[in-house]
Amino acid sequence: MNARIRIAVISDIHGNLAALEAVLDDIRSRGAERIYNLGDLAGKGPDGPEVIDLCRDACDVNIFGNWDDLLTRPEPVSESIRWHQRRLGPDRIAWLKRLPLSVDFRLSGRRIRLFHASAQGVWHRVFPHSDHETLLAMFDNTELTGFEHPQPDVVGYGDIHHAFILPFFTPKNKTLFNAGSVGNSLDEPRATYVLLEGAWDGEDWNAPFGMELVRLPYDVESVIARARALNLPHADELAVELRQAIYRGMQKKQDA
Helix, strand or coil, X not given: CCCEEEEEEECCCCCCHHHHHHHHHHHXXXXXXXXXXXXXXXXXXXXXXXXXXXXXXXXXXXXXXXXXXXXXXXXCCCHHHHHHHHHHHHHHHHHHHCCCCEEEEEECCEEEEEECCCCCCCCCCCCCCCCHHHHHHHHCCCCCCCCCCCCCCEEEECCCCCCEEEEECXXXXXXXXXXXXXXXXXXXXXXXXXXXXXXXXXCCCCCCCEEEEXXXXXXXXXXXXXXXXXXXXXXXXXXXXXXXXXXXHXXXXXXX
């Protein structure tokens, strides 16, 4: 019989060290044996270097996200990206650039696949209200995922900072979930991650399988104070996101 295992799926830390530390403490308290990180380690928040260093040690797998793409470009797209690049330094940027795009494994008979945004690419955004064809395409084998594995039964991703678990009824036995965001949640101002539980590498669909969405409070004000102390670009917009879970692109519309 395959041993039961707990796997934590985290994503979109965005340089928020306080949120990451709260999540890692909770993961340890729940006895999770593995941590899979779905990307966007730095950017937006003030502590990208510290987050990357901690994730290199704590996470079994780190995956490449769209902000990781931004931060590894030789010509930065903005002064704020340049600020983050200077903070990270060349060694961390080189490490980010080498991250894989997806990971596949099996849990209680289910084939699990994890990536940052979609099977189409790190910049291809998919929401729970996307059309059915777009949602089903999350289970496709593509150049991003590779073609060496069978199509998955369960797909998990990050990117949109909105956590959910969405079961499919056509085709049967498919589940799509979003791990939300550890450091920049935009559906509820809490650090968020997903906990999977099942028989590791097991082929038996009858073995118990579980999926739990976890939300945690953390010291938001310390992150905002840290951002302002470092003169982080767009610190005021970040403060609203962390306190109210309102995306910075929507803040002016809300104030109008």
